[in-house]
Amino acid sequence: MxxxxxxxxxxxxxxxxxxxxxxxxxxxxxxxxxxxxxxxxxxxxxxxxxxxxxxxxxxxxxxGLINLHCHAAMSLLRGVGDDLPLKTWLEERIWPLEQALMCEDFVADGSALAAIEMLLGGVTTVNDMYFYPEHALTAMRAAGMRVVAGLIVVDFPSAYARDAEDYLRKGLALRDRWLGDPLCSFSLAPHAPYTVSDAALREVAVLAAELDLPVHMHLHETALEIEQSLQQHRMRPLRRLEHLGLLGPELIAVHAVHLTVDDISCLAACGVHVAHCPHSNLKLASGFARVEAMRKAGINVGLGTDGAASNNRLDLLAEAATAARLAKAVSGKAEAFGATEVLHALTLGAARALRLDQRIGSIEKGKxxxxxxxxxxxxxxxxxxxxxxxxxxxxxxxxxxxxxxxxxxxxxxxxxVGLGLQGALQRVGARSAMWQNRVEEVLAGRP
Amino acid sequence: MxxxxxxxxxxxxxxxxxxxxxxxxxxxxxxxxxxxxxxxxxxxxxxxxxxxxxxxxxxxxxxGLINLHCHAAMSLLRGVGDDLPLKTWLEERIWPLEQALMCEDFVADGSALAAIEMLLGGVTTVNDMYFYPEHALTAMRAAGMRVVAGLIVVDFPSAYARDAEDYLRKGLALRDRWLGDPLCSFSLAPHAPYTVSDAALREVAVLAAELDLPVHMHLHETALEIEQSLQQHRMRPLRRLEHLGLLGPELIAVHAVHLTVDDISCLAACGVHVAHCPHSNLKLASGFARVEAMRKAGINVGLGTDGAASNNRLDLLAEAATAARLAKAVSGKAEAFGATEVLHALTLGAARALRLDQRIGSIEKGKxxxxxxxxxxxxxxxxxxxxxxxxxxxxxxxxxxxxxxxxxxxxxxxxxVGLGLQGALQRVGARSAMWQNRVEEVLAGRP
Missing domain, CATH: 2.30.40.10 (Urease, subunit C, domain 1)
Incomplete structure (x- = not known):
């Protein structure tokens, strides 16, 4: 068989x-x-x-389509606080909910839900980033999906880990345990320039080189991120990463919305890949990524859904349609980001960013x-x-x-029809009502 | 029964x-x-x-959702020449195809196809604009849809009519024949400022007042349209319509992408409605309509799919998701154009623009x-x-x-399950292959 x-x-x-x-x-x-x-x-x-x-x-x-950026477990928080200013959304909805609910089961159940949605929509590989990555990985692999597990690193403590060292140690141990699984690979996932210190980022750069791992990180998503970096570090986040040795072909820069012409040249020269997430960027009013300019400069661009809390569909085909249309309007050229190029971004381009292009991303003998x-x-x-x-x-x-x-x-x-997928469906059917009640309790101030 | x-x-x-x-x-x-x-x-x-x-x-x-702007028959030209510059797309694809294929059957078959797609997607009313409006109307009514038939007016001759007078005469005769149909109403549909002369537009304004009809017209879709109007008429299209007596609550301005602050105030003061078509505006690289600014100024905004040659889905739910997300990014406010307001644009707002808000657009006793x-x-x-x-x-x-x-x-x-819809499905199944062959012959230079 x-x-x-x-x-x-x-x-x-x-x-x-x-x-x-x-x-x-x-x-x-x-x-x-x-x-x-x-x-x-x-x-x-x-x-x-x-x-x-x-x-x-x-x-x-x-x-199979490759989702180059996701926080799968957040599917349990879909539609919690749409149409709110970003600050209100984060401070009054997402953070209190994450603080109250974060645990292994939350991540396992939310990730299973996301994997089902993605597989039914033709997404066969996901590059994920969230707390408890082993539980996300286990749930999504069980559902039958190919997973790149992001070994998350942030400076602040969570139910999952204490500090940057603890996140890294837990991530590397997870990698050791799963090294033999043929449908699983790993990336180092420092969350964002504003949530990870210089010291931890230096450590990530060293590990990426030593272990030959991609690095998966939010970068230049909002104007505020850049402003704060200028205040705190006296340089733009991108320059800071350059100083810390993180700008290279191992880096997948997620969002990359706010880029100057020099930033684009720099990313291109360093071989950095970009995970473009148009629905999230529009919905959170982050801005318009200049995809056509990036592509013309030679940057390899893939597409991501982001998490269901900020999208709210884990639907890479819809993301592709938006990416194609948007690139035309942003560049002012109806010929920009044509269907052939978008297909590349959905498949082989994303596979290359994940260093999986020798194994997946195209229909070729031996893949x-x-x-x-x-x-x-x-x-x-x-x-x-x-x-x-x-x-x-x-x-x-x-x-x-x-x-x-x-x-x-x-x-x-x-x-x-996959047994794993059927099992995942049964599991989430029973458990999602419980999570819905928990979410409502937290929002009502009864955590 | x-x-x-x-x-x-x-x-x-x-x-x-x-x-x-x-x-x-x-x-x-x-x-x-x-x-x-x-x-x-x-x-x-x-x-x-x-x-x-x-x-x-x-x-x-x-x-039921209301599609405030469509060229239904163009569903037979879906995907013919995507990713091309606008000029090439029009001059080498759309116009030669329309010239070679335009006839009563083309409009009837294409419109039936569109009606099926729209009804299956929850669109119960369409505001249409195309040649041979009676054949579009007949086909879409037969499929079971509520139709606002646009009585098209352009200055150039087509297989359908000779000149502006001829278009108007044919349109008004059509209206006389259908006046008793409870699911059909009419709008005057001068195509755009650049395709209709002052004389014809004056006539439209007089008829709109006399017959109490809405006017359905492309307006400020592209920067080029405004440039050409400045050269030819020494004023922006909007000002020209004002001089011709067409800016009032009877007007549905389609696209309204390029508007100054003064333009927005003017449209608001005159009670003009806007049909926002984000997918078409993005895909043709026309630009970004400032929906939130229009809404804040008090303009009634509905949503349209435009035709399938420039969208390419007659899917008003997808259009709504894009409109909501895009308004947030364009205005820089994540709280812009919230779900409640988008629902209004999809239903009661569009009904008001079409003067049907006493009959449809909300779930109320008596509607x-x-x-x-x-x-x-x-x-x-x-x-x-x-x-x-x-x-x-x-x-x-x-x-x-x-x-x-x-x-x-x-x-x-x-x-x-509607008998009309089932009949339409049978009809287009057989005939679409024929149209596909005809399209390919024309594109291959064998018309």
Whole structure:
């Protein structure tokens, strides 16, 4: 069973390999976790005559989507205090709730909920950052998802850890325990310039180099962050990271909303990757990231949903549509960030930022079979003149028909079929009502 | 059957009546086309004991959504030339296609396709503007939709009409033929300042006053439009309309992207309504409408999808989410355009712009029963702390469970149940492949 061979025949295949067009009448052969062939359908039907066949009429097959920035557990706090000024939202809603509710179970249940939502929407890999990363990782891996666990570091104490050293020690121990899992990898995740000290950031830079780990960090999200850094450190956060040895191809800068022309050149020259989270940036009124300018400068840009408390959909297809449209308006060019480039950001670009591009991010022989089939059979896809345009500008997550992670079917006919995913669904169904009551108690001042 | 009484019991009811909160455990009683009671469930269960009961567990019931600006027939041109500069898109794609394909059948088939997509997504009323408005109207009414038919006026000839006089004559004759239809009303639809002469616009102003009709017109969509008007007319389009007697509460200004502070004051003082189309404005790189500034000035703002050639989803819920998020970033205020205000724009605000607010736009006794039930049963709605936040920031059109137009069920359990809608589906299924071939022939230079 683990090395069963099967062949999928979609109507269109978007490999996400740079330069390759969308193919019609091509298919993919999978054995165990791996893609063993990508070729015209006739060739595959001859060469894999005994294999199980998965027919995908009217479907576009593409690599699994990669969510380059998430706080999965926050799905339990979705819609708690929308339409409030940022300060009120944080001080009167998010922080008191986190303080009252933060524990292993909160993270496990919220992350399971998020993993289900993401998998049903075609997201096969998530780059996560939150307290209790081992419980997030365990819950999301159990649901069947590929996870990059962010080893969170902040200076302030939480229920999870005492200080920066404690966060780091716990994170590294977690990494040691999970090193053998094939669907799990790690990043160092210092939260943001304003929550981590110079000393801790220096330690992160050393560890990133020693252990060859990516670094996942909020950067230049708001104007206030930059202002405060100028007051406190007499330099912009980006320059501070440069001084601390953190600006390099290991860094995934999340948001990167407020960048000067010099900042963009600097990020490009250092090979820093950017996780663009347009819904969060708009909803929190953080500002407009200059994605097209970053891309033109050579910066590798991926897309992230951020957490459900500030988005409020963990829906990477919707994020992609917004990113594409927004880049056009921000740059003033209708040709900016076209569908091909957005597909790259959703897949291979994000995989590269996570150092997983040798294993996932495109449909190529030898890569792992993280695959998504988008159905284009419904009225809103009638007719399809350009399947890639429909993927980015028309398709919604309701069109995600089939999802595989490392060759295993997780979603089929829009329904959860993976045993892990079904188990996660049962678990969160029972527990979310309890969390809802707890949230309401805290907001009512009865924690 | 026509005057059957039924009662719907949703979990939450958002009446969209200003000042009324979301109610829990309330219901709606409907007789024929009309809402006959809105009250707590216990009251309705007693007072309508014999009536058919529609249970809507985990649903939010709200008024049918109103699409304040569409070119429905363009759904046949969806995705033809995305990611191109505006000039190339128009000159090499849209115009040649429209020139080659424009005919009664193109408009009828494209509009039917659009009506199906919109109804399945909870849009019960559309304000349309396109050539052959009678064929658009006939197709969309047949599908079961409430339609405001825009009587289009442009100065250039088309297959449909010769000159401005001819457009107007045909439009008014159409209105005479349809005056008795209870689900149809009309607007005068001069296309834009740059496509209609002073003489024709004066005529429109006179007719609007005489016949008491709204006027539906693109206005200040792009910077180029304003530049060209300054060159040709020595004034901004808005000022030109003022001189021509068109700035008043009859006018629905579509887009209104490029407005000075004075422009906003002027629109507010004149009682002009705005149809905000954020996806189209972003995708065509037109710019950022200042929705919050308009609303604060007292301008009534509704939402439109524009046509599928420039959006490319006729999905008003997605448009609402973008409008809400974008208003926050454009104004720099996370509290801008909150969920309650966005609901108003989607329903009663748009109804007022169309002069239909005495009949639709809110759930009130005596109004017509255009209703939508949004299911909040899925994982991405688990848990629901605030149903209105979920409506605007979480729900997608995949969550639209039930739709009624004037008391008639059109969509039930996400499936088309209206006979007209089923008929429309059968019709477009067969014909869209033909249109796809014709589009490809034209693009390949074989018209």
């Amino acid at each position: 683990a090395s069963e061979t099967w062949v999928a025949f979609p109507r269109w295949l978007a490999s996400a390999v740079p330069g390759e067009p969308v193919r019609e009448d091509w298919g993919v052969a999978v054995r165990g976790a791996l893609i063993v062939d990508v070729a015209p359908s006739g060739h595959l039907r001859r060469n894999f005559a005994g294999a199980r066949v998965v027919e995908l009429p009217d479907c576009l097959l593409l690599p 792992e079979a993280d695959l998504v089939a988008i159905s284009m059979q419904s009225v809103h896809h009638t007719p399809v003149h350009d399947p890639l345009s429909h993927l980015i500008f028309v398709a919604g997550r309701e069109d995600v028909l089939e999802v595989w992670v490392a060759g295993q079917a997780v979603v089929s006919r829009r329904q959860p | 026509a005057s059957e009484t039924w009662v719907a019991f949703p979990r939450w009811l958002a009446s969209a009546v200003p000042g009324e909160p979301v109610r829990e455990d309330w219901g709606v009683a409907v007789r024929g086309a009309l809402i006959v009671d809105v009250a707590p469930s216990g009251h309705l269960r007693r007072n309508f004991a014999g009536a058919r009961v529609v249970e809507l567990p985990d649903c939010l019931l709200l008024p 017509e029963a255009d209703l939508v039930a949004i299911s909040m049963q899925s994982v991405h709605h688990t848990p629901v702390h605030d149903p209105l936040s979920h409506l605007i920031f979480v729900a997608g059109r995949e969550d639209v469970l039930e739709v009624w137009v004037a008391g008639q069920a059109v969509v039930s359990r996400r499936q088309p």
